[in-house]
Amino acid sequence: MPTGSDCAPLQRAQMRWRWSAGPPTLPRDKRSALPRVGAYLYNAHSRRQETLAAASIRGVESQGMICSELELGLGEDHTGIIVLPEDAPLGEPLSDYLGDTILDLELTPNRLDCLSMLGVAHEVAALTGGKVREPEIQYAESGPPVGERVSISIAHPDLCHRYTATVIDGVRIGPSPQWLQDRLTRAGLRPISNVVDVTNFVMLEYNQPLHAFDLDTVKEATVIVRRAGPGEKLTTLDGVDRDLTTDNLVIADANDPIGLGGVIGGANSEIGSYTSTVLLESANFNASNNRETATSMGLRTEATLRFEKGLRPELAPMALRRATALIQEVAGGTVAPGFIDVYPEPPDSPPTVTLTTRRLKQSLGMDVGLEQAQSALDLLGFACTTTPDSLVVTIPWWRNDVNIEDDLVEEVIRVIGYDAVPTVMLSTPIPFHSRTQAITLRDDIKDLLVAGGMQEIINYPLASSELLERIGLNDSAAPAMRIANPMSSTHEFLRPTLQAGLLTILAANQSNGTGPFRLFEAGRVFLPRSGDLPDEAETVAGVLAGRRGGVSWLADPGSDGDMDFYDAKGIVELLLDRWDIGASWELGEHPVYQPGRCAVVKSGSTVLGYVGEIHPSIKERFDLNSGGVAGFELDLRALLSALPESERRFESLPRFPVATRDLALVLPVDVPAGRVTELILRNRLIQRAELFDIYSGDNLAPGTKSLAFHVHLQAADRTLTNEEVDKSVDGLLRNLEREVGATLRSQG
Incomplete structure (x- = not known):
């Protein structure tokens, strides 16, 4: 029974009270839950949890309240009080009678397998040494083969890797059995109808999303998995009209889309109270395309959560058969013999990864024998074939996250225990970091x-x-x-x-x-x-x-x-x-x-x-x-x-004075000043040349310009004489005239 808390007292006028002047009235021999004062209940009017307090109703002291499923947090029904089975023990706390163990897991994105009950069961089995019992799948078949009832094709196998389906005739749509509703409610899903609830339950059980279509609404009993055509539209189960693009994968009948592949079904083929023939789908879709479609449409469903992480194609027929058996159990009907399996590119063999003792030692820094490694992998459900120095490991259908050898090393040490990994020094010194x-x-x-x-x-x-x-x-x-x-x-x-x-x-x-x-x-x-x-x-x-x-x-x-x-x-x-x-x-x-x-x-x-x-x-x-x-x-x-090949060398400061000459040169207008500077600096006695004036216009021939330079001459071992300076300048002028056609305009 719900426990008390320190919240504000419940306002009885806001609750659906079922007490009159006397005790609550129930049909004879019917049993219900009685929360007492202090119980923590959901108020459907204020839409929040509140504490039940004592109150006087029509002069009678009230010390409890009979509630609906919604108020007790057991479901969505608020039309009447909850009625328990006749064998419900009187006086027993409701949590003991209806309670269940619920695992709330915090998963890393790579552990898709633990979104399913069977995936978690394999983890528990590895910890406890137990064995996982997968559901037995048996159901009766009769009538024409399923291949004669419906036609299915995949037009774009790059977006749909596998598509399986069965047909069930004569189903009776209605509420699910209480056990099925309870399982879904405790997992956070809302029960809808027996057929839809089975698809959700099997998704939680196997991790494979499924979808049920009303076959009578599928035109020409034909299903085509294809890209949406330009301008196509689809009204989805949430009642939203969606514009489709050629990037969207749709499940279509002979004329129109009836579902958005791996995301949500269409309203034009949904299961209703009138449905008598069900087309049950279990498929494998491209993870990236599924994620892009869901993101572009703002749709995050339980199906997209799984498809976008990449399910294994071999999972599709297993979940299909399980769901078919459960639908027959809870909704009746006859199953058409066989199932349709469109698999354009089946692999030659199940995926395998080789695990060597060398890699185990290299990654863990400890010796792990093949027998110990095989024992750990066996507990997790992997099938192993032994060779002298390695294990050839077949990856089970529920594990899509194991693809390379290091993934297997991680699985082995998870079972052995990280505490067993010793602390060892690096085998070689850390390399010295040398900057390039x-x-x-x-x-x-x-x-x-x-x-x-x-x-x-x-x-x-x-x-x-x-x-x-x-x-x-x-x-x-x-x-x-x-x-x-x-x-x-x-x-x-x-x-x-x-x-x-x-x-x-x-x-x-x-x-x-x-x-x-x-x-x-x-x-x-x-x-x-x-x-x-x-x-x-x-x-x-x-x-x-x-x-x-x-x-x-x-x-x-x-x-x-x-x-x-x-x-x-x-x-x-x-x-x-x-x-x-x-x-x-x-x-x-x-x-x-x-x-x-x-x-x-x-x-x-x-x-x-x-x-x-x-x-x-x-x-x-x-x-x-x-x-x-x-x-x-x-x-x-x-x-x-x-960069120069040789390093810089030190030169002593000059000891002798500099001789300076100012040269104004006339030369063609298309000669760059940088070219003239380069020629001037070729002279062995000239240490520096500075351009200080550029002139063109009057007193100059058309197509010419004047460049004026400060020229600094200096020798490292002596003071230059006027004769040496003049001789050097004359040689410079002759060289400039020969190279660029320069003539002296003035000299200072």
Whole structure:
């Protein structure tokens, strides 16, 4: 009987009281349950548990109440009081008479077998050394064979691996026997009718979901397991009209869907009081497709809980025969001889896994003999064949989680006991962790950028189609690679550049502050390769925006401009100088950067990366402020290959003075200043050359320009004379004229 508690007293006006001026009235020789004062009952009106308190009804003291199944928590019936069988013992607590042992299990996702009574029974048998008695399946058959009664085919065997069915004629639909209702209620399921209750009970018993159709509603007695057609609809048992797609697997008759495979049945073929002929289905469906269908429709049923974890196909006919026998027992009827079994790709033999003593020793650190291992597996229901140094283990039908040798090792030690595993030292020393040169270079670059005033950010390696379109890199000719199973539309493509994420973060920060902003990220980008996996390139990229010196009351607002190409170039030069990488700067083109303000950085013929100012159209798409935004992106693999082979050597500071000459050179307009600087530095006495002026216009021939350089000449062992300096400059001018057509405009 329910026990008392400290809840608030029950309001008798809200309960379905059955006491009048005297004791409760029951038919003669009928027995019921009597909760006394203090019992904890369910109030159907307030829909909560409350404590029964004493009360006076029509002047009579009430010390108890006769209740319905709902109020006692034994069922859903609230139409009248519960009436117990005539042999119910008087005065005995209700929990002793109707109570049962209920196991509340907390399972890991891989232990699908323990969602069934037989699966738990095998675990208990392994612990106690007992034997599992599976239900005996016997039933009478008569009439035409089932193959003549119904036609079943599988149009898409990739989504339905096996489909079995029987036909039962002359069933009588009604309430289930009390024992069946009690079993379902205690397992948390609501009894519906005898046929439907059997399918639910067998699912709890064997773990195999089943479904019963009214065969008279199945057009042409034909069942086709297929993908749904475009625009098809199905009203499911919950009364919801559902739009189907070609990704959904349906059970259909000759014309229309009658069920959603492995998820829920259709209202057009449900079992009702009028049903006399039942088509009973037991099938095996694709786990992934079942999960996707259930998720897309927001349907989480007991069937999907099992199918989405991957049931074994050999389970289908076993559960089918068990359910057929029970339906005949509780609902009567005659069973058509045989059963239909459509199995497009049956395996040649049951699945087996080989377990070796070597793997047992290697995994557990202890010696486990084959006899001991076989004994443990026998207790769990595995069948074993012995070889000299291994066991060939046949996996039973209820275990879908055992697929490799290590799974068997776990099963063996579960039975033996984890406490038996000894504590042993590792067989070999832990390997010394040696960082690769690439990782070292990446970490050093990050440290150097932070020391240079930049801030590191970390973005997801996945991007949306909309983000790639904003950066201008979702070109149909070379699209970014889309992952096969994106979790959301915002994480759909592998990023081909770091700049998309950097500009997104920059835009978010600009909306909350004035800067300056100096952001960088080091990570992988994924460059598409035709017919292959993407090229994963380690990259470092950065963006700079805002005023170069920030906002200060000490500075004139107009004295310091926004950061531009040369700020980004300076950051890159800082990195290159750190590792003594000689690089050239050439006019380049890149979809992220503005034409004419983009440079490609090269070391010899190797492209190290790009530096430039962000294209105005891209700035507009990211809603960036109107000020300048510069950026860079470098390939760490190219930087690694450009590192000097020899280490740096120390050179003493010069002891002798520097001689300086200013040279203004006239040369063709298409000659880069970097090329001229390179030629100047080839002279053995010239230590440094600085470009300080560029001019074109009046007093110069069309197609020419003037470049002015500070040239610093110095010798390590002596002070240069004017004659040596002049001779060196003359030789330099002759070399420039020969190489790039330069002439001297002026000299200082």
